[in-house]
Amino acid sequence: xxxxxxxxxxxxxxxxxxxxxxxxxxxxxxxxxxxxxxxxxxxxxxxxxxxxxxxxxxxxxxxxxxxxxxxxxxxxxxxxxxxxxxxxxxxxxxxxxxxxxxxxxxxxxxxxxxxxxxxxxxxxxxxxxxxxxxxxxxxxxxxxxxxxxxxxxxxxxxxxxxxxxxxxxxxxxxxxxxxxxxxxxxxxxxxxxxxxxxxxxxxxxxxxxxxxxxxxxxxxxxxxxxxxxxxxxxxxxxxxxxxxxxxxx
Ligand code: NDP
Numbered sequence: 001x002x003x004x005x006x007x008x009x010x011x012x013x014x015x016x017x018x019x020x021x022x023x024x025x026x027x028x029x030x031x032x033x034x035x036x037x038x039x040x041x042x043x044x045x046x047x048x049x050x051x052x053x054x055x056x057x058x059x060x061x062x063x064x065x066x067x068x069x070x071x072x073x074x075x076x077x078x079x080x081x082x083x084x085x086x087x088x089x090x091x092x093x094x095x096x097x098x099x100x101x102x103x104x105x106x107x108x109x110x111x112x113x114x115x116x117x118x119x120x121x122x123x124x125x126x127x128x129x130x131x132x133x134x135x136x137x138x139x140x141x142x143x144x145x146x147x148x149x150x151x152x153x154x155x156x157x158x159x160x161x162x163x164x165x166x167x168x169x170x171x172x173x174x175x176x177x178x179x180x181x182x183x184x185x186x187x188x189x190x191x192x193x194x195x196x197x198x199x200x201x202x203x204x205x206x207x208x209x210x211x212x213x214x215x216x217x218x219x220x221x222x223x224x225x226x227x228x229x230x231x232x233x234x235x236x237x238x239x240x241x242x243x244x245x246x247x248x249x
Contacts, residue, residue, distance in 0.1 A: 003228050005030035010077055010084045012064055012121065013091030015042035017190030018140060021216035022088050025224045027055030031086060034077045036062035064091045064117030065109070074124035083128040086227045089118035089162070090140040094192065096151045107154045114158035119165060126173070135178035136227045139166050140219070143186045143242045159184075163238055170236035179235035181226045186242025188214040209244030 009026045013019035014035035023033045027050040035043045035057055043059035050057035058080060062073030077084060092114045095106035118139055129135035144152055145159025163182055170180035187193060187204045193213070196204070205211070222241050225231055240246060 002029050003230075004086070004224070007031040007085045007227075008034070008081045008083055009086035009088065009227070010034040010036060010125070011088040011090055012036045012062065012117070014046055015039045017192060018185065018188060018216045018219045019088070019090040020046050021220035022090060022223045023057065024050060024053075024055075025217065025220035026086065026088075026227060027057055028053070029224050029228070031227075032056040032081065033058075034081065034084065035059045036064075036073060036077075037091065038063050062121075064121060065113045067120055070117070070120045070124055074121060078125070078128065083132055084125045085129065085132065085134060086136045086138070087122060087125055087129075088138045088140070088223055088227075089121060091117060092140065092142075092158075092192075094152065094155050096155065098151055099153050102154060110154040111158050111161070114155070115161040115165070118162060122165075122169070129178055130173065130176050133176050133178075135173070135176070136231075137166075137169065137178065137180040138223050138226050139163075139180070139182045140223075141166070141182045141184045141238065143184050143240065143246050146184060146238070146240075146248055147246050166238070167236045174235055177232075179226070179231065181231075181234060181236070182238045183219060183222050183226065184238050184240050184242065184246075185219050186214055186240070186245040188216060188219060190216055207245050208242070212243065214241060214243055 009031040011023045014023040015037035047057040047059045063069040139162045141162045142159040144156045166182040
């Protein structure tokens, strides 16, 4: 996919997995990509990979769980590029456990990173986007934000919350030609899911009509589509990319 020449994008959680794949795909489509995450050496590797392929990228240390770090990181990106036109809120963590045993800290960490982090970073980058009267905000939610998942009340709540944020913000900023959408991946092979044991993996596979896990590139291609001019009339949408695992409304 091409068509993002000259656009400035920022991807959180770009140091590995789905975020890295999104950064590669947006750069392949022509965007200049600001790569954000905590692990600076992995970010530098991703930036080098993009540049080696002829794209443009720069790494920014940014911890979405820290309001201070979000402010500093957003400022650094805006100083460097002047604006962010495509924002991909992808950074996410899990701290699984059954409700009765879940610690308050596991709830706070997951909500803080997955939902509050996206809220604060979007708020920090929205003013120039509003002024520019063009923007694409793409939030990476999850199939479990739609279906729920035993052992993940914190994670599923954060992802369902992101869907609420997506649809509410979509209504707020549509008049400025800014679209806000979510991509809801199913079971994707990344470092996050590499920790699943064989039993969990089999249980997941049994629910996938297409009979295989998804790839990070398949998520990234959906993100690149939502960032493109071809998706200009789509807003407030949740795009399921899950091999048929969930076929809801
Ligand atoms: P990984 O664990 O492989 O990668 C997570 C990324 O998020 C890393 O780059 C990590 O970078 C970054 N990150 C985590 N915490 C923070 C933080 N506080 N500040 C900045 N960056 C942070 O996960 P995936 O690639 O699998 O997942 C990406 C997104 O997709 C997540 O939101 C996840 O919930 C969602 N998703 C994944 C699915 C899957 O099956 N894999 C399914 C559905 C949704 P660093 O450690 O360098 O900060």
